[in-house]
Amino acid sequence: MTRSGFAQLQDVILDADFPELDVALRRGRHIDREDHAWYELLTQAQEHLEPFYRRYGCELIFKTDGYYYLLPTSDKVSRRQLSPGDMLVGQALALLYLDPAAIERGGRVTMEELIAQLVAVLGSDALIRAFNPKRKRYDERVAQKTARARVAEAVRHLAALGFVDMAEEQLRLRPALLRFAEPVRGLTEPAEALAKLVAQGEVTLETEEEAAEGAEEAEGAEDGEPDPEPELDRGGDDDEDDDGSGGDDDEDG
Amino acid sequence: MAVVAERRLAIELGTVDVCFLVALYVRAEGANLTSFTEAQLEDVFAQASAVAQPGVDQVRRRATLAIQRLRDQRMLARVDGQGVVRTGEFALSRLATGIVEFFLEEDVLTRESLVLLTGSLRAAIASVLDAARAASGPDAWQGGVTGPLRVTVSELIAGIERRQRGLDLQQESFQAEIRKLLEADWFGAIERCQALLESTSATLRELNEVLLHDSSLLLALLHDIEELAVAAGEAEAEAAAHRLIDQVDRIAAWGSARQRAWSEYFQYVHRYLRDVVRLDPTRALTQRLREQLAGGGQRFALAYASTPPLRILRATPVVRERPPVVRPHAPRDREPAPDAGEDPQVALDAKVLRSLDGGARALSAVTTEVTAELPGPERFVEAGRVAGTVARLARATAERERPWVAVGEELEIEDWKLARAAGGAGGAGGIGGVGGGAA
Numbered sequence: 179m180t181r182s183g184f185a186q187l188q189d190v191i192l193d194a195d196f197p198e199l200d201v202a203l204r205r206g207r208h209i210d211r212e213d214h215a216w217y218e219l220l221t222q223a224q225e226h227l228e229p230f231y232r233r234y235g236c237e238l239i240f241k242t243d244g245y246y247y248l249l250p251t252s253d254k255v256s257r258r259q260l261s262p263g264d265m266l267v268g269q270a271l272a273l274l275y276l277d278p279a280a281i282e283r284g285g286r287v288t289m290e291e292l293i294a295q296l297v298a299v300l301g302s303d304a305l306i307r308a309f310n311p312k313r314k315r316y317d318e319r320v321a322q323k324t325a326r327a328r329v330a331e332a333v334r335h336l337a338a339l340g341f342v343d344m345a346e347e348q349l350r351l352r353p354a355l356l357r358f359a360e361p362v363r364g365l366t367e368p369a370e371a372l373a374k375l376v377a378q379g380e381v382t383l384e385t386e387e388e389a390a391e392g393a394e395e396a397e398g399a400e401d402g403e404p405d406p407e408p409e410l411d412r413g414g415d416d417d418e419d420d421d422g423s424g425g426d427d428d429e430d431g
Numbered sequence: 432m433a434v435v436a437e438r439r440l441a442i443e444l445g446t447v448d449v450c451f452l453v454a455l456y457v458r459a460e461g462a463n464l465t466s467f468t469e470a471q472l473e474d475v476f477a478q479a480s481a482v483a484q485p486g487v488d489q490v491r492r493r494a495t496l497a498i499q500r501l502r503d504q505r506m507l508a509r510v511d512g513q514g515v516v517r518t519g520e521f522a523l524s525r526l527a528t529g530i531v532e533f534f535l536e537e538d539v540l541t542r543e544s545l546v547l548l549t550g551s552l553r554a555a556i557a558s559v560l561d562a563a564r565a566a567s568g569p570d571a572w573q574g575g576v577t578g579p580l581r582v583t584v585s586e587l588i589a590g591i592e593r594r595q596r597g598l599d600l601q602q603e604s605f606q607a608e609i610r611k612l613l614e615a616d617w618f619g620a621i622e623r624c625q626a627l628l629e630s631t632s633a634t635l636r637e638l639n640e641v642l643l644h645d646s647s648l649l650l651a652l653l654h655d656i657e658e659l660a661v662a663a664g665e666a667e668a669e670a671a672a673h674r675l676i677d678q679v680d681r682i683a684a685w686g687s688a689r690q691r692a693w694s695e696y697f698q699y700v701h702r703y704l705r706d707v708v709r710l711d712p713t714r715a716l717t718q719r720l721r722e723q724l725a726g727g728g729q730r731f732a733l734a735y736a737s738t739p740p741l742r743i744l745r746a747t748p749v750v751r752e753r754p755p756v757v758r759p760h761a762p763r764d765r766e767p768a769p770d771a772g773e774d775p776q777v778a779l780d781a782k783v784l785r786s787l788d789g790g791a792r793a794l795s796a797v798t799t800e801v802t803a804e805l806p807g808p809e810r811f812v813e814a815g816r817v818a819g820t821v822a823r824l825a826r827a828t829a830e831r832e833r834p835w836v837a838v839g840e841e842l843e844i845e846d847w848k849l850a851r852a853a854g855g856a857g858g859a860g861g862i863g864g865v866g867g868g869a870a
Contacts, residue, residue, distance in 0.1 A: 206735035211698075236736060243706050248736040256739060259732035268733070269724040276707055276717045278613035282606045284696040285703075299724045339735060353706065357733055362719035368728050375731075384730040 183222055187230055190223040203231075203238070203248040204255060208340035208354035210245035220246045237379075245340075245354045251379050259382050260335075265358070266308055267332035270295045271342060272358040275351040285351045292349065293329055442504055449534060450479040451497055452506060455523055456531040466510050466520040472498055501527070540594035542637045548594075549645040552587045556652040559584065563659045563668070572665045576656065580671040588678045595685050598634075602693065605631055609700060618712040621704050628697050635690045642686035649679050776820075779813075783820045787849065794847040795836035797821055807841045814844060825849045 184190045199216045202209070209216045220227065224240065231238045235252030250257040260268065274280050274287050274295055296305050306318075309325040333349065336342055341357075343350040356363070360380065361372045375381045444452075454475045458464065467475070476494035480487060487493065498521075501507040506527035511520040523531075562575030605627050612620035612627075653676045660668035711717075722728075779801070786800040798817045802810045821827065827847040836846040 201740075204736050204738035205740075206737050211702075244702065249734065250736050256737050257734055258737040259734050262730070262732070265730070265732055266724065269720065273717065273720055273724065276711075276720065278610045278617075281613060281700055281703055282610040284606075284699045299721055300726075304726075353702065356706070359716060359720045359723075361728075361731065362723050363716060368719070368723065372729055372731055379734060381731040381733055384732055 187226040208247040243353045264332045268358040272355040275355045447483040450483040454479040466522045540598040577668045639686040646683035
């Protein structure tokens, strides 16, 4: 379906796809060309929607990599940040996105390849420690199982936010993954770029305490066995209609 | 499958074996040979061995073993039938030819080969249609329609399908080549990658156009043949036409499916080249991102909108409070209370006396009369009480052998003869008076 453009905001809001798109954006979903109808609607209605969402204290961000997302800049719309585990997995997926090896299969990778990427960059011990941070002693087998479960949990969360698609044991990498590479994309120093992104509200810096708290939240049962169906929404939102996209630190409650 | 498993069929070919088969195939094609002598086989093996395993010794012995391996696996067949009389002649089997053709990848679908094949197919089916129109008997249908459909037309369609699989493999190798090009020469590979993408896209587009156009013509012809077969009651011809219709449908579906899949891949790679390769010509981003992930620098977290879904309050039904299930509390021991009811023994005495007064002179007669209105089970109990009462109010005499007399339909009792008791019982003065004299 092609749209001929929107004369005014009312036309956008009356579009059949707008309600679902609006809800998805407000839940943190990143929209790219794969979301054909939504992407087209955003492209056609961008000039109307930017001021519209600004009234809610949000910026409708468009990246030249080809994706949109909503970034809250005030407390009118609830805002969260990704957990340390999600960030590790997101950056590993971004690395895979940049790897020509993924090109051969049209941007599809497996969970095994993702974990192998994490191991290649972090090392096995660091990876296991990252996902079992509170444990001083751990059984290797159980810790590995926990790490795999936490990675899978992070992938599900990132999929709900539109960073990847999950299909038949494969992950399809999407352009929004390049958001994880934003601090190192430009020619400026990463610290400087990071400061700029913090000022824009794109990222938050993680203190040691926050990292420990986030990791503690990610910690599963006391015996280290991962939950069969890990609860994604760790932010206290228990509504059954939730899409499972929570799981992080809610900044404004 | 059961037959394959039972016969333990297996194929084991090493690189040198495959090279040997390819060399034989090429030699046969080049020299127009239909079979090889043993000397020729050894000669060809020596050439293949020089390529696949240069520097090895005992080539002749290895040739003997390789020939035996291929014969055991039905790749080579002796065709002269002379046995021990003279040295044999050998030919490649269909299995060996198929394997070699697969590895040589000769059958890749191109626009030229597809146009040629579909043209031949159309002509073949048209002639079959003419034969079907003219067919007047089962033999004509078998020879002019069913046979050609099963062999000629089916082979042509299989040829298209085989080439389709060849093109699939070629696409896979293109995808791998694009990856290798980028890995080898990141920014410099853009032009070659785009050229590969464009050429494959153009090929697929052309093939799909030909398939869309020609498949509809082929299907129309096959449907005509099928209708004629149905009208003539030729089930075999109908089945053959139907099977070919399915095959043509599959060929057409392949074209659109491959074009769709390639289009998706094409767009992905184009975006990759534009957004990743062109914007990062030195491939520094990967390295910097790797360092970031490895823990270099300040840790950060991406922010995102997270509006919770609207809470819709459910209408809750009013729950009726149900009392807990308990046993009734009643005192086990009841206080005695005066009962103004009739003494059952007094009533029974009265009934027995009335019966005796009425002339009953046997226990059975009294029991029958007194218990007449009672149900069966109570009657048995009451009969005992009647006997006791009778014994008290009358004088019973019994013979040594007392007879069993039926009382109603369900009860028998030992009968007594009764006489009036002397003086009677207390409270039954009338009877007592009557019986006194008898005693």
